[in-house]
Amino acid sequence: MNEQHVREVLDQAPMGAFLGNLDGNCLYVNKEWERMSGNSYDDSIGWGWFNMLVEEDQAAVKDVMEKCLRPPFIVPDQRFRIKHPKIGIRYMLVKARVTMDDAGQPEHVIGYIQDITEERQNTMQLQALALSLERLNHLLDESQGISKTGGWEYNVVTGEVYWTPQTYLIMVNETPSGFTPTYDHLVTFCEPAYAAILAGCAERAISRAEPYDCEIRHVQGKWLRVIGVPVVKDDKVVKLRGAVMDITDRKEYELMLKETEEAFTLNKQLLDISQELNKTGGWEFNPNTGEVFWTKQTYAIFGVPEDQTPTFDLSMLMLSDADQLRVASILEESAREKTEFVVELFTTNVLNERKWVQVIGVPFEKENGDVVLRGAIMDITEKKENELTLIRAKEKAEEASHAKSEFLSVMSHEIRTPLNGIIGTTSLLQLDHTPQQEEYIRNLAFSANHLLELINDILDLHKAESGNMKLETTTVFLSELVRDIVNQFRPVAAARNIRLVSEIDPGVPLIVLGDALRLSQVLNNLVSNAITYTNEGEVVISLRPVSAGKETAVIHFSVKDTGIGIPRELHETVFESFRQVQPASTRKHSGTGLGLAITKRLVGLHNSEIFLKSTPGEGSEFYFDITFNLPVQKRLPVPGKDATLAGYEKKFAGLKMLFVEDNYINVVVAKGQLEYFGIQPDCAQNAHEAMALLRQNHYDVALLDLHMPEIDGYTLAETIMAQYPDTHIIIFTADIMSDVRVRLAKMNIHDVLNKPFMPREMLDILLKVAREGAFKPAG
Template identity: 40%
Template sequence: MKGKLFYWAWSIYRDIVYSGLTHVSNKEDRKKIIRFNQFIILALLVNSFSVITYFYHKLYISALINITAAYLFLVAYYLGTKRKLIAGRILSIVNVNLYLIVMCFIEGLKAGDYFLFFPYFLALTFVVSIRRNYKELVIVYAITIYSLILALIVSPYTNDIEIITDKLYSSLYNGNLAIAFLLTMVFSYAILRVNKDNEVLILQEKRFGDTIYNTSLDGVFIIFKQTGLVASCNQRALDLFELKEHTEIEGTSIDQWFDEDHIKKFNSIEKAVFGNTNNWQGELSFTTKNGKTFPAYVSVVPFIHKDEHYIKISILDISDVKLTEFELMKAKEAAEAAVKVKSRFLSNMSHELRTPLNGIIGASNLLLQEEHLPAQEPYLDTLKFSSEHMMVLINDILDLNKIEAGKLELVAVPINMNEFLKKVIAQFTGQINSKGLQLVTDIDQRLDLEVMADETRLNQILSNLLSNAIKFTSHGSITIAARQVMASSTRSTIQFIVRDTGIGIPKAKHKEIFETFTQADVDTTRKYGGTGLGLSITKKLVNMYRSELYLESVEGIGSTFHFTIELPINENRKMYINEHSAKQLPLLTGVHVLLAEDNPVNLAVARKFLQKWDVNVTEARNGREAVELFRPGIYDIVLLDLEMPEMDGAAALKEIRKTDDQIPIVAFTAAVYDNMQQDLIQKGFNDFIHKPFRPEDLHAKIHMRLHAKRA
């Protein structure tokens, strides 16, 4: 039973004390409400006890005054619960003071009601926080003291408003004294409890602050601004400077912990910081007790505490960051060196491989043009096909290297899209027919227009797709389609499609086949061959046109590759000779060419074509011989190989330019490297032509340079 009563009483007390906190989140405001509610509860208890006592002694006026005071306390409590705490507190303070003044006047000073002013002073200290509301407490105290003085002045010693005997006066006096004493003890205990809680809270906050201070990753110095001495430091600062005790650093000059080169810099920073009260962040170097220097990211913050100027220096050790930066720099330099070595290696290898291939391809072309036995033709075709296939592989590797290095750039030259597609199809018609496949073409008639594109790279994309389609198709058809999806007066959007009825690609391999050196599976590689570079290069080239290469394939049914690119339309259309007419090259009678080439096979091939065009050829076996043979006014154009013994092409060009700076000189070379055209022009060459060369290209270069010279 007692437990139930206690629980019931505690529930009521808790509901009253914690009422009005629903919409309050601030910790300090919550404390104010709780203390105010506790004060109201205690005041109501005192009023209730007084009402019972006064009714017992038949002092009905005093009882009525207490009931009125209790009612006003309830109104103040109500205002507090309705988020009007200030109004409630004002009402309660006014109520207490008026109550005590009236009671002293009604009962007289002999009853001792003025004793209740003393615990009321303590109650004010309990309700109003001295630390946070000092002015408010002073005002409330002043009002209360004034009320006490007023009560003592206006109240008689005894009063006959109520019938109070001497015995009852003695009882009232002793009762008020006892209540005052009891309330004084209660509020004293409450104040002590609050102070103790505040002290514990302060200590906890200090320990929490010290924990944060000492567990910070930054070393922290607190410096006296005027003297430059270290006032305090945290544990991390001791660790950074290899110290054990705070006394080893506190009281020392901050200058002795800086690297010598950074002392003046810090002093200037210190003056600037206090001059404009701004913070500073940057890198500085420090020296430990053992002479070890380490870099740090430093934050300098000025502040004032108790009229004393301080500087807070936060030090973050960035030695590991600097070491990582150094390692990254070394790795970057190593990577760049490796790229240069790789590029140079590929350039050299391309020259070494292209040089003999040039001879093979040139010789096979010459043999096919000369009279030969019918039985020899299959072997010559095989020789031509194999050498050209080897050249394709070399070009793939070089192109992949350029793309990965970001050095491959698309050029924009005018091409007739319809004629271009016819040439692409013509390249593969023989292979398609030889396998007994059907060739299906679907070329949009609207593509008879001239666009600006990189003909070589676009041809490479379509050739790779068609080569794969033919390779992996044994029966059925090969389809190449091109459609104009959208067009304006300046741009044309074209979709290219290559479809086959071959072996198809498993869905799980659709992404994998676009990776470098990857094919669908090992059996495919074993059966069909290939390096796995074609689709990877093709996808990267399509990406350079800001497009994507898409695949649709079903295993055993076939594959479809398609992509869409937007190309600018060339407004000034030009007609181009087709492949058939390109072979009908006009003669270059009367033209005298100095040809410098150290490889006898390549020299013979070039000489043979030049002589077919009725060109007068003077041969040089190396650069030095070319310089000795050159005379101004004799030659119309010079073809120089870049890499020759005794004197290379670049050195020979310099010597020739000393005697004739107008003669057209074309680099005749098998080398390939980044920014080749720009590099050769800077060296003094007018143009260049790759070996193995197409006869049409060589003829065009000579004709163009002669025309430019005469103009």
């Protein structure tokens, strides 16, 4: 069902209806929603609806949203409160479901909202009944207006009977198609004593043309009110027409009233005991006369002797000056607008006890037109203290998480900075070295890259645990991605006499839309593990289609080896952080145990799950399915060919660059890389030297380190952007935490070169600068 069709359907709905997407944004609400919530269409769209919620309910609503948008996509009924701009707090019931698209994927959330405030008011009225007979009578009168009623007709001449659908439900709990009624059924479904009464009423109605109105008891225990009106033609009753009403609730109210009248003192005592156990008291306040009524527990909460007459001023003295003004305003508005209210207050009672209380108030109009406020007051000190404890615990947890992020940021910067010198120097040596040095350089590059991989694994694990790891959607050439992974690991596999092959089924789409980096990371981890734990045989990467349509395709990925295998009892623990198959005392293979933990989280980001089949001594297979969107264009793009470094040697000779870096090793390494591309940068060790050079020269590009003494890279970048807008800024940093990129993006800086870097990464940045027009390379 498309979105327009859904909206057309919802426009006809007699209840408040809405349509939302899977991100929680409201796409549509109907007029009944606007009337019920008191908020306009524009105010409700997007996340505007969320701001209507009472703050205490927001977290629960958000939690339900997040859970129901995961399989099996079941949305439970939800009750919460909203802040109506005119009539105050309203209680709402929401029923919703998740709609699916043609591919069986969640598409929208559709539902309706029902105002259940009156139901809650009825509950509170029942509580108020126990306070006095006057209140019980008042609630009883209110409850009489709530009934379930069906209609019926009996043809005295033909014997035909007609029941409305509601009559069927009341009498036999069935729909019209499941039962054929007769007039006798109205009698036979009554308890025997009441059947005789009803039969007598019917006989008199027919013989004397007298209408009747009687209350009887159904055999199922329900109380019914039956009304019959004779239809007279030619001085003869030809039909009986009437109604049958389910008055069970009203009868229960009457019985409650009767019991209360018979034993008011007993009920009051029970009420006092109940309120004492619940730490809840009742109250009434008449704004016109100033009269105040308290129940026993209210006296206890306020620490006031029961023989003392309560007053409004006495209640206010227990509040702070600010809360006195606040409560006076709330009471005035409630009486004027006839809206209920809920408020939490901090009080100091006459015994100097400090307590948190929750006050609930409901306005009632008396026969003389006066509006009185009635409600309950609850001692919530323990609950509030628990909430404050949880808030403090949450704040401590957030502080710990922030400290962890700060530590990882500093650790990343401090380790990456010297590592940048090592990898950079190695890259320079790889460009120009003697044959005798090749093995040493290769070993140095392997060790440095291994250390860099460890740092990246730790940071990726932190991102996953904190929920900051996100997927980026780009065009992915699956065959090329697998080919690059095979080419990357083939020398390592060959050195161990292992055959590394890939098997891609012809039915696998050539291109899909996905995150090539994260998918490569998953396969890299799995292939690396497979080679590490395989002594002989082969490692096979295979891709095959599970299903394919015009818009989506499900691809099955598998990495299978003939290695040492994994015992059944360890199939789950291998995916835990820092866990390995072999114990530390007997381990023959190196590693941190982070690869599979990160892999599991990355597969989970794709809304999938990774599985393991393995037998010790026979090998292992890790496999998973991922659903990809397919490109909409009919012509497939041609995979880009990476420009070779050699093709750009000395091609950027005319580019004017300012390089600001306070670490000497980093200057030497980066300068060597830049000189390979023909760039002779002007170097500055701090922001002061950089500004002096900027005043003297024009620069196409400024390559800035972030962490520098006195004036950092952020401040320097802002100054250059303001004073030298033609200078393109590239950030050069060892801090790769996500909040760094977010902060830079807010500054409109999007080019970041992470330390340590490879010459290929430097070239990519330079080519991007060239594409944006800051400089045109030679040739």
